[in-house]
Amino acid sequence: MSFSSAQKFEIAFEKANIRYQKTQGLDIELKLSKGLFFTMRASVRPSSLFTKKRKYIVYVNLLRKDILPKLSEEDLIGWFGHELAHIIDYEAMSNFELLVFAFKYLFDLKFRFSVEKRINAFTYNNGFSQELFGVWKKFLSLENVNKKYKNYIIKNYLPEWEDVRESAALHNITKVDF
Secondary structure (H helix, E strand, O other), X not given: OOHHHHHHHHHHHHHHHOOOHXXXXXXXXXXXXXXXXXXXXXXXXXXXXXXXXXXXXXXXXXXXXXXXXXXXXXXXXXXXXXXXXXXXXXXXXXXXXXXXXXXXXXXXXXXXXXXXXXXXXXXXXXHHHHHHHHHHHHHHHOOOOOXXXXXXXXXXXXXXXXXXXXXXXXXXXXXXXX
């Protein structure tokens, strides 16, 4: 990883984070790592789960060389907007609710997919529609992405049109484009 690529992620992360009023004052760390299946992932730092103030981590999987180097700053802002929306969602949960949520998210695929679609709709409707739509279009156009991973994302992450229609219209995004 070069300094410039790390800096690219940090700048896009900060630009996305500053746009959510609800993330201001939260302890959120950006961590560049080498994960497994995910490209980006937001989570609660386990050691902070039962403290007064939770700490969060947004992981970026540097092994996703089939995707990440091809994303512009605007694309990354959209993706980080999605991850930060997860943190806003977590912040509204009690510790017990968060534990139940985590269990269901890991073991109930239908629940996980409904969460991802809801989070994408939240992201679209909170000022990230242009960026998230842009990264979506870019992702669909990438040819060297693992087909299983690409199909998984296509099937399970695209929000329902009715949930993002108004926000999309503000950016001249139509259902045909979607």
